[in-house]
Amino acid sequence: MLPIIQIENVEKHFGRTRALRGVSLNVSESEVVVIVGPSGSGKSTLLRCINRLEEYDAGKIIVDGITLDSAQNINTVRREVGMVFQSFNLFSHLTVLQNLTLAQHVVRNRPRQEAEEVANKLLKKVGIPDKAEAFPMQLSGGQQQRVAIARALAMNPKIMLFDEPTSALDPEMIKEVLDVMTNLAHEGMTMVVVSHEMGFARAAARRIIFMDEGQILEEASPQNFFSNPQHERTKLFLSKILHL
Amino acid sequence: METKPPLVAEEERKLALIPGAEPSTYMDPWWWLVILAVALALVLIFTQPDYQSIFHFILPGIKITASVTFASYFLMLIVGMIGALGRLSKNFIFHGLSSLYVEIVRGIPLLVQLIIWYYVVPSVIQKIGNDTGIGFLMNYRANPLIMAVVGLTFCYGAYMSEIFRAGIQSIPKGQMEAARSLGMSYFQAMRHIILPQAIRVVLPPVGNEFVSLLKDSSLVSVVAVADMTRRGQEYMATHFNPIPVWLFVALMYLILTLFSSRLVSWLEKRTRFER
Numbered sequence: 001m002l003p004i005i006q007i008e009n010v011e012k013h014f015g016r017t018r019a020l021r022g023v024s025l026n027v028s029e030s031e032v033v034v035i036v037g038p039s040g041s042g043k044s045t046l047l048r049c050i051n052r053l054e055e056y057d058a059g060k061i062i063v064d065g066i067t068l069d070s071a072q073n074i075n076t077v078r079r080e081v082g083m084v085f086q087s088f089n090l091f092s093h094l095t096v097l098q099n100l101t102l103a104q105h106v107v108r109n110r111p112r113q114e115a116e117e118v119a120n121k122l123l124k125k126v127g128i129p130d131k132a133e134a135f136p137m138q139l140s141g142g143q144q145q146r147v148a149i150a151r152a153l154a155m156n157p158k159i160m161l162f163d164e165p166t167s168a169l170d171p172e173m174i175k176e177v178l179d180v181m182t183n184l185a186h187e188g189m190t191m192v193v194v195s196h197e198m199g200f201a202r203a204a205a206r207r208i209i210f211m212d213e214g215q216i217l218e219e220a221s222p223q224n225f226f227s228n229p230q231h232e233r234t235k236l237f238l239s240k241i242l243h244l
Numbered sequence: 245m246e247t248k249p250p251l252v253a254e255e256e257r258k259l260a261l262i263p264g265a266e267p268s269t270y271m272d273p274w275w276w277l278v279i280l281a282v283a284l285a286l287v288l289i290f291t292q293p294d295y296q297s298i299f300h301f302i303l304p305g306i307k308i309t310a311s312v313t314f315a316s317y318f319l320m321l322i323v324g325m326i327g328a329l330g331r332l333s334k335n336f337i338f339h340g341l342s343s344l345y346v347e348i349v350r351g352i353p354l355l356v357q358l359i360i361w362y363y364v365v366p367s368v369i370q371k372i373g374n375d376t377g378i379g380f381l382m383n384y385r386a387n388p389l390i391m392a393v394v395g396l397t398f399c400y401g402a403y404m405s406e407i408f409r410a411g412i413q414s415i416p417k418g419q420m421e422a423a424r425s426l427g428m429s430y431f432q433a434m435r436h437i438i439l440p441q442a443i444r445v446v447l448p449p450v451g452n453e454f455v456s457l458l459k460d461s462s463l464v465s466v467v468a469v470a471d472m473t474r475r476g477q478e479y480m481a482t483h484f485n486p487i488p489v490w491l492f493v494a495l496m497y498l499i500l501t502l503f504s505s506r507l508v509s510w511l512e513k514r515t516r517f518e519r
């Protein structure tokens with residue numbers, strides 16, 4: 001079966017910074033891939049290229065059979081790909097319920113009642129059914145991030161991208177978010193996750209990808225990645241994050 | 245011991261969680277100043293015959309001032325919005341044109357701009373008419389009122405577009421990215437996500453522009469518009485009594501500006517509650 005995400009030799013420059021230097025990566029359906037690597041190694045950039053929040057300069061990305069080129073294709077792909085950000089990015093002028101229903105309405109043309117049913121179901125699923133009428137600012141960080149996940153899920157994406165979803169959270173809230181993500185992984189969602197939560201990587205990832213200086217240096221199953229890293233860089237990186 | 249009814253306490257607790265929202269039911273004390281100014285005007289009109297005749301003479305001017313102000317304000321909101329989108333656009337031409345517009349307009353005094361619209365633009369049009377032989381252009385006569393509204397709109401639109409631009413830029417980039425990642429188009433994201441948030445940010449400066457415009461509209465008296473200021477000048481020219489005329493004109497402006505700035509801050513409070 002064809003991989004649902006195909007990334008071939010993608011290059012990305014920011015002025016003189018080479019953020020991605022020929023990255024290739026395939027993700028198959030229902031696979032969970034965790035990307036790790038030092039700061040500035042291009043993890044976010046790679047993730048953001050997958051739904052074209054960032055344009056790449058060379059190479060090719062095909063998502064669910066759709067090549068990311070024309071504006072039309074980009075919007076089609078964005079409908080299939082949900083994204084969760086480090087800083088939640090909930091719409092602060094809308095209630096939790098409206099955060100979940102707006103795009104269903106505007107993008108998917110779902111009638112209000114149906115959109116609200118979807119939203120309430122998802123709020124139950126992420127464990128905050130009683131916050132539908134709250135505003136984002138009235139929620140804790142962990143609750144906000146769970147709303148953000150529900151908001152992305154409301155579009156019925158085939159793929160979910162997570163960019164350090166727990167690194168802006170207080171330690172006691174990390175688990176509640178990771179639990180939601182782990183459940184999602186077990187349900188068979190295709191996920192690409194940038195995260196240094198090694199517990200999550202062990203529990204949910206099929207593959208771990210190590211990036212450094214805009215390249216994929218190493219990829220391995222979680223087991224091999226931790227017990228038997230190949231590159232010196234990987235070892236150095238692991239020694240740093242595992243000591244933290 | 246003081247205990248609040250549970251419902252009120254609950255409402256207050258909810259509000260306390262929304263930054264900037266506080267329960268306030270008391271009347272803004274500045275309204276008293278508006279009332280005082282209106283009362284003073286009424287007393288003058290009804291007890292002093294010369295103020296009464298000044299009032300009757302100036303009344304059409306008040307209407308003109310109000311219409312010029314409202315018309316220009318409405319138009320400049322549109323011009324400002326287009327200008328702001330231009331300044332934020334990645335399109336080279338759209339961006340360049342709106343930047344040029346803003347920079348040029350901000351460098352020329354409003355009075356000079358009004359004079360240009362009233363005296364220079366029509367003669368240029370007539371000249372073009374003469375050169376090309378198009379009769380319709382040759383006989384072009386400027387309508388003072390229209391030129392005044394165009395001039396005010398053109399000038400204030402530039403300032404307005406800077407206010408809108410700053411307001412839009414004050415909304416974190418992540419809001420747009422989140423909207424786009426959900427599949428919304430740029431314009432859907434602007435309309436549903438960015439602008440509703442930006443409006444709250446820009447409401448105070450945009451409201452203050454109304455008050456400034458109201459005062460600056462007095463400049464149109466120079467270009468043949470019979471606004472409040474011009475009517476005052478005309479009255480003074482025939483009656484030679486500067487003190488009551490200008491006292492009264494100033495009082496009228498004061499009432500209008502005090503009233504509108506109260507209205508602005510009332511609106512501001514309301515949008516903070518309306519969530």
Ligand SMILES: Nc1ncnc2c1ncn2[C@@H]1O[C@H](COP(=O)(O)OP(=O)(O)OP(=O)(O)O)[C@@H](O)[C@H]1O
Nearest residue numbers: 014017018019037038039040041042043044045046
């Ligand atoms: N919008 C941008 N403009 C200029 N340079 C950028 C931009 N975004 C990223 N970069 C640069 O590209 C490189 C890769 O950045 P990226 O954000 O992808 O790294 P990262 O692996 O996600 O790092 P972190 O762990 O800190 O989030 C860095 O050198 C960064 O400075």
Ligand SMILES: [Mg+2]
Nearest residue numbers: 043044045163
């Ligand atoms: Mg990053």
